[in-house]
Amino acid sequence: MRVDLPEQASIIAKQLVRNPTLYIDGEWVAGAGTPFPVIDPTQAMQLGEINGASTVQVEQAIMAARRSFDGGTWSRATPESRAEVLVKLHHLMVEHQEALIEIFITEGGCPRSLARTLNMEGPIESLRWIADKAARGPAGGWVRTLNTDPWAKTRGLVQREGYGVVTALTPYNVPYIAYVWKVAMALAAGCSVVLLPSPRAQLTALAFMRLVEQAGVPAGIANLVFGGPDIGRILTSHDAVDMVTFTGSNAVGADVMRQGAATSKKVLLELGGKSPNIVLPGVNPADVAAASLRRLFRNAGQGCAVTSRTLVPRESYDTYVEAARVTIPDIPIGDPWLEETWVGPLIRDDHRARVEQAVHDEVGLGARILAGGGPTNTSLGGYFMTPVLLGNLDNNAPIAQTELFGPVGVLIPYDSIDEAIGIANQTRYGLNANIWGDEEQAIAVALRIQSGNVAINGGGPQRADIAFGGYKQSGIGGEGGDSGFEEFLEFKHIIIPA
Template sequence: MTATGSAQTSSELQTALGAMWGSRDPDVRLQELVNQAPSGSPLLLIDGERREAHSGARFDNVDPTTERVMGSTADAGPEDVEEAIAAARRAFDETTWATDHAFRRRCLEQLHAGLVRVADDLRATAVWEVGAAVRTTHAFHSDFALDLLPWFAELAESYDYDLTLPDQPWAAGTRRLIAREPVGVVAAITPWNFPLYTAMTKIAPALASGNTVILKPAPQTPWHATLLARVVAEETDIPAGVLNIVPTSDNAVAEILTTDRRVDMVHFTGSTAVGRKIITNSAERIGRVALELGGKSANILLDDAPIADIVPVAAGMVCWSAGQGCVLPTRLLVPQDRYDEAVQLATAAYHGIAYGDPRDPLVIQGPQVSAVQRERVLSFIEKGEAEGATLLAGGGIPAHLDTGYFVEPTLFGDVDRNATIAQQEIFGPVLCLMPYRDEADAIALANGTAYGLAGSVFSADQDRAVSVARRVRSGMMSVNGGFFYARDLPVGGYKQSGLGHECGVQGFEEFLETKAIAIGV
C-alpha cells in the first residue's frame, strides 16, 4: 500500500501537514524497524516480577494495517489484578517510597534514560499496534511522552510539600502548616490512541509525588506498556510493587480497579461513557477520580483570518492519527460570506491527504485502530448523510486498499449545528465544515456541545483572538497555531470532557492530599 492523494496536494500543504505536532521524516533505523516483524513475549509486571498471567491466558495483538495477528500478550485475570493491588498497597504502606523524594527522583531519571534507549522500539510499536504513521511517531508516541519524566523527576524533590502559615495568636498561640501528601494507590487506565503519552501523563506525576501505581493499558495497544514494564524491571531501582502493569482483554477484570477499596484514586483517559461508569463506581467507595474524556473541538476562523492559508492545514489536521485524538478540531467554523471559498479549499485538501500504509514515510493518515473502531466511524458517516449533511469528500472504505481498517478522509458541509456528527465525538478522520453569522454566533456554535476539551482561534488581530479564546468554554485553546501541550502546562477539560488536570504543577498536585496541622505553642 502506498500514499494516496499526495499528487493532488500542493507540496506546501504536504509539508505543513507533515510537520504537524512534531512529525518528521523517519531515519533509516526506524524505517528498518517498522518493516520488521515484532518480537518478544509481552508479560505482566506485578510486585517487581515480569510474568505470565496465573491462568496462562494470552490475547492477540492485531496489526490494524494488515489485519494479521502480530503476537500475543499475557492476559491478566482477577487474581492477577488482586495481586497487583495488594503489591501496590504494601509498597505504599510499608516502604519509604512516599517520603524519600530524592530516591523517587533518581528512579524516574533511570526510567527516562532506559526509555530513551528504546525510543525507536516505542516508535515502531506505535506503527505496529496503533497504526500510527511512522512520520508522526516522534511526537506523542515518544519524544513528548518521554519529556515528561525528567520534569516530574525534578519536581519530586523540589516541590514544597509543606507550607507554613503565619502563627495564629489565639489562646496560647498556634503554629499552622499545610502538608501535601501522596494520595496512595493509583489505578491508571489508559486508551489506545496515544498509549505511551497517556501512560506517562499518569505514571510520571503519580510516582513523582509518592504514590504507587497499577497501570491498565488498552487491550488494543498493550505492547507500549509491556515494553515499559521491561525497562522498569531491568533498568531502574523502582521497588517491587511501586509500579505494576496488568494488560487484560476483559473489561470486567479492569473494572476491579475502579471498585476495590484499597485503590485510593482512579486516573482515566478515554470515552465519556466509560468515565461516567468510573464515577459511579467511585461514588460507591468514595474514591478520588481524575478523568480526561472526549471532545468535539471547534476551530474558529475569524473574518480577518487568512482563510486561504489556514483552511487546508486546519482541515487536514483532523486526519492526523486517523482522527483518533480527543483534541483534534473536528468542527471548522468559517464566516458565512466566505463559506463557499472554504468549501473549495477544504475539499481540495481532502482529495490530497496522503493516507495508507503507515510505514510509508509520506503518509499522514494510517488506519483506524480496529475493525470495531472503523465500523463506528462509518456509522457516523452514514448518520451524517441521513441527517442531511453534504458529503464533500471521502465517506467510505478506500477501494484500492485490500486490507487494513482504513476510512477515507471525509469532509461534510451543510452540517446542522444540532446534527449527530456536529455534537458527538466520532474519533475518526471526519470534519464538519460549518458557517457562522458573526463573532457571537461563532462562540455560541463552539460552545454548543456537551464537551469542552479544546479549541482553536485564528485572527489577524491577536488580542481579538485571545478575547474569543477566553469566551470558549474549553480547557485548552490554541490561538494562531499556538501549541497547548507542554510538560509544564495543565491539560484538562470543561463540562463532559473531564475532571482534573494532567501535566504541569496542577497535574502533579492531582495526586496529592492536603492535610492541615495546627500546633499549640
C-alpha cells in the same frame, strides 16, 4: 504467549515485547486470564495474543501496591532518590525511543511522524520535567509552614504526600503520553501504581514497564496487568485503591465514577471532545484550510482534542470548501511506517464500520459530502478510511455533537462572532479549540470559549509545565504540569499550639 513484530521492527523493539506477561510485585508472571489478540491495524493481521490477568492476579497486584506504599520504601523515600530513578527512566526512554515508536506504529497504526513528535518527544520532555518536580521538597512529602494569618492562635504545617495506591487505565491512541502523565507522575508524588492499558495498546505498556523495571523502581511500586472491563471494575472499586486515573470515553468514564463512589475514591478523568475550529472574519480560508484540515485528520482523527467542527463566516464558506477539495486529496494516507504518511488506519474494523455508518446516516438526514470520502487508495489491507468533510447541516446534527474518533469533520457557517462563540460552546464537551485570525481578536474570543485548551493560529506543542484538561463533560481534573502533579498529592494540616 507470543507476539511477532513486523520485519521492519528493530531487534530492540522485538526484545522489549518478548514473552509478554504481567508485572506484579517485581516479578514477570504469565497471565492466567482471558487472552487478548495483538492486532496490526495496518495489515489487519493478528500478531499474537497476550493472556490477561485473572481476578486473583489483579488482587495480587493491588495488594503489592498497597504493601509497598504503606511500607514506605518509595512513599517515604527522599525526593532525591525518587528523582534519580525517574531521571534514569527518562534516559532509558530517550535511548529506546526508536524502538518504542516502532512498537506503537505496529500496534496503534500511528504514522511515524506523529508517533515521534506528539507521542514520543512530548512524553520525554514531560518525563524530564516530572523528574525535576520529584526532586523538590523534604523526605516523605512537601511541607509548608503556615504564616499567612497574623491573627492565628496556633502554629501550623501543611504536608503534601503521595495520595496512595493509584490505578491507571490508559487509552490506545496516546499510550506513552498516558503512561508518563499517569504512572510517572504518580511515582514522582510517591504513590504506588497498577497500570491497566487498553487491550489495543498492550505492547506499548509492556515495553514501558520493562523500562520502569530497568530504571530501578522498587518491587510492588509499579505493576502491570492486562484485561478487559471485568478487570477494570476490580481496579476502580477495590477497597485498597485510593485513586483512579482514567482516559477514555464518556460512557466508561461515568462507569468509573460510579464504581469508585462506594469507597469515596478520588477519580481523575480525561474524556471526550467535539472541539471547534473557528476561522475569524478577515481570514482567507484558503490560507488556513490546509493547516486546520491536517490537524483534524492526523492519525485518522483518533484524538480526543481533534477540532472536528469547523466554523467559518458565511461569506467564506464556499472558499473554504474549494480549499478543502484541494487539500484533502493531497493528505498522505497509507503506510504509517513511512515518514510522509499523515493518515494511518483506524484501530479496528468494527470501529471503522461505526465511523462510516455515522457518515452514511448523516447523509441520509440531508448532509452533503463537501470534500473527501470515497475508497482509500491503499493495498495494505488494513482499516483505512478516506477523510471526509460534511456540510449542509447545523450544530444540532448528530455528527456535530458526537465524538467519532475518526477522520470526519463538519463545516458550519456563522453570521457573527457572537454566533460563532455560541455554536462553539453548544456541546456537552469542552476539551479543546482552535482559532485562526488576528491574535488580539482571537485571544478575546478564546476567553469566551468554554474549553480547557485553546490554540491560537495553530498553537504549538503541549507544555510540560501546564496541565491538560477540559470543561464540562470532557473530564475532571487535569493531567501534566503543576496542577496535574497536585492531583497525586494528599493534604495534611498539622496544628501546633502557639
